[in-house]
Amino acid sequence: xxxxxxxxxxxxxxxxxxxxxxxxxxxxIKWAYSVYEDKIVYSCSFGAEGIVLIDLISKxxxxxxIVFLDTDLHFTETYTLIEKVKxxxxxxxxxxxxxSLTLDEQTKQFGESLWERNxxxxxxxxxxxxxxxxxxxxxxxxxxxxxxxxxxxxxxxYINKDERFKRxxxxxxxxxxxxxxxxYIKLNDLPYNELHDQNYPSIGCExxxxxxxxxxxxxxxxxxxxxxxxxxxxQA
Numbered sequence: 001x002x003x004x005x006x007x008x009x010x011x012x013x014x015x016x017x018x019x020x021x022x023x024x025x026x027x028x029i030k031w032a033y034s035v036y037e038d039k040i041v042y043s044c045s046f047g048a049e050g051i052v053l054i055d056l057i058s059k060x061x062x063x064x065x066i067v068f069l070d071t072d073l074h075f076t077e078t079y080t081l082i083e084k085v086k087x088x089x090x091x092x093x094x095x096x097x098x099x100s101l102t103l104d105e106q107t108k109q110f111g112e113s114l115w116e117r118n119x120x121x122x123x124x125x126x127x128x129x130x131x132x133x134x135x136x137x138x139x140x141x142x143x144x145x146x147x148x149x150x151x152x153x154x155x156x157x158y159i160n161k162d163e164r165f166k167r168x169x170x171x172x173x174x175x176x177x178x179x180x181x182x183x184y185i186k187l188n189d190l191p192y193n194e195l196h197d198q199n200y201p202s203i204g205c206e207x208x209x210x211x212x213x214x215x216x217x218x219x220x221x222x223x224x225x226x227x228x229x230x231x232x233x234x235q236a
Contacts, residue, residue, distance in 0.1 A: 004035050004036065004139065005018070005035075005159065005168055007161065007162070007166045007168060010161055015157075015161065018031075018159045019159055022158050024175075025056065025172040025173055025175075026056065026060075026172075028159075028170060029056055029057060029142075029172050032170050032172075033057075033060050036138070036140045039137075039139040039140065040138055040139065040141065040142065041065045041134060041135070041142070042054075042064060042067065043131060043134070043141055043143060044068055045068070045069075045144075045203070046068065046085070046193060047196075047201075048181045048192055049144030049145075049146060049173055049176075050144050051081075051085070052173065052176075052184050052185065053142065053172065054089060055190055056172070057092075058089050058092060062089075062091040063091050063092065064093065066092050066093065067095050067097055068082060068095070068096050068097065069097055070096045070097060071126040071205050072098070072102070072126070073103075073205035073208075074204075074206060075193075075195060075209075077193050077194045078193055078203060081191060081192065081194075082096075084191040085191060088191060097130045099125055099126045099127075100125075100129065100130075115208055131165070132165060135165045135167050138167070139168060140167055140168035141167055141168075141170070142169075142170045142172065143171050144173055145174065146171075146173050146175075146177075146181075147174050148178065156171050156174050157174065158172065178201065200212070
């Protein structure tokens with residue numbers, strides 16, 4: 001059996017070897033499910049990259065575990081898309097994961113509209129802590145990060161040591177362009193979030209996401225009034 005790279009037995013030389021030997025995105029996905037089997041999860045936000053990865057993963061492992069972090073603050077269009085994906089890929093193990101606090105409980109504890117005053121804390125409660133719990137059950141997780149998305153993601157590798165969650169983080173689409181993503185979606189007639197047609201390249205919670213202007217990077221519409229471009233799931 002091929003060596004399983006984990007956070008606990010991390011080997012920089014082996015990581016470098018893997019990042020050079022894995023030829024493309026399908027190589028990465030096939031390797032990931034071969035090595036980690038049921039100890040890997042794909043955390044999907046149901047953006048354009050997410051739809052591509054769901055389709056690719058389903059070809060390798062039709063029963064793969066997919067997690068969606070439901071903050072209860074997503075756009076209606078996002079929830080609509082999830083239902084379409086469930087119908088298209090009925091074999092996938094799609095888990096909707098909620099925070100430990102409801103929105104009412106969060107309001108009672110921290111006040112109204114926490115995302116407007118302290119978005120880092122809101123993201124921690126509604127996204128980071130739920131993902132921590134899910135990743136505690138596995139050795140590795142898959143993410144749809146692409147290098148061209150923003151400056152904070154330009155050094156992402158196929159195989160990464162995730163210091164935030166103490167897991168192996170696998171990013172098959174690092175070399176894909178935005179055009180590549182949409183070419184794949186259109187070629188395969190995949191469902192996608194309708195907000196992408198309204199200048200929303202990156203879609204998160206409704207209160208913290210705005211459309212972007214042509215020429216801006218894909219993360220420009222996130223947390224516009226704050227010095228913040230990541231929810232905390234992905235460290236630079």
